[in-house]
Amino acid sequence: MHNEMEKVLISEEEIQEKCKELGALLSEEYDGRFPLAIGVLKGATPFMSDLLKRVETHLEMDFMDVSSYHGGMESSGEVKIVKDLDTKVEGRDILIIEDIIDSGRTLAYLVDLFKYRKANSIKIVTLLDKPTGRTADIKADTVGFEVPDEFVVGYGLDYQEKYRNLPYVGVLKPEVYGG
Ligand SMILES: O=P(O)(O)OC[C@H]1O[C@H](OP(=O)(O)OP(=O)(O)O)[C@H](O)[C@@H]1O
Ligand code: HPA
Ligand SMILES: [Mg+2]
Numbered sequence: 001m002h003n004e005m006e007k008v009l010i011s012e013e014e015i016q017e018k019c020k021e022l023g024a025l026l027s028e029e030y031d032g033r034f035p036l037a038i039g040v041l042k043g044a045t046p047f048m049s050d051l052l053k054r055v056e057t058h059l060e061m062d063f064m065d066v067s068s069y070h071g072g073m074e075s076s077g078e079v080k081i082v083k084d085l086d087t088k089v090e091g092r093d094i095l096i097i098e099d100i101i102d103s104g105r106t107l108a109y110l111v112d113l114f115k116y117r118k119a120n121s122i123k124i125v126t127l128l129d130k131p132t133g134r135t136a137d138i139k140a141d142t143v144g145f146e147v148p149d150e151f152v153v154g155y156g157l158d159y160q161e162k163y164r165n166l167p168y169v170g171v172l173k174p175e176v177y178g179g
Pocket of ligand 1: 067100
């Protein structure tokens with residue numbers, strides 16, 4: 001698997017350091033509150049797991065699956081709910097956890113949905129931000145790293161459902177996309 005990578009953009013150590021840093025920030029922000037942390041399946045799961053271990057306040061976890069890429073490299077433009085929350089959003093302080101904001105469509109959809117469901121507050125934390133990909137008007141409150149205009153994989157991010165289990169974020173060799 002590692003020999004299919006052209007380059008590593010963000011190392012395992014850098015990611016773990018960032019989780020500590022962002023975890024400390026969120027610990028302050030949510031001190032004394034009981035936020036509902038929502039992981040966006042499937043990509044956000046490694047980041048959610050490592051980040052929330054560093055948050056020192058009570059919180060509730062839930063998951064939502066809204067897919068628009070269908071394993072490929074281009075957003076289909078249409079966001080579809082695959083799995084909804086088990087938890088009521090009304091009156092809650094929502095912390096959406098994402099692996100990447102690219103076009104912004106996934107998050108624009110979720111923010112609208114949670115507003116409609118009468119959340120008390122909505123914040124977004126994302127490991128990666130790819131500002132060059134943006135078509136929807138959406139900005140994260142907290143960003144781990146900015147990435148260039150390249151398709152990235154690893155640490156939750158997939159290409160055709162593979163590479164999510166890499167402990168780092170990188171770019172694949174061009175020949176991997178060939179077959
Ligand atoms: O800003 P956008 O252009 O909407 O792209 C970002 C979203 O796309 C990817 O998820 P995907 O829909 O591929 O599902 P996955 O997490 O299961 O891979 C990624 O994990 C984000 O959720
Ligand atoms: O660069 C990316 N890599 C993997 N999945 C993605 N979903 C949106 N952008 C990306
Ligand atoms: Mg994906």
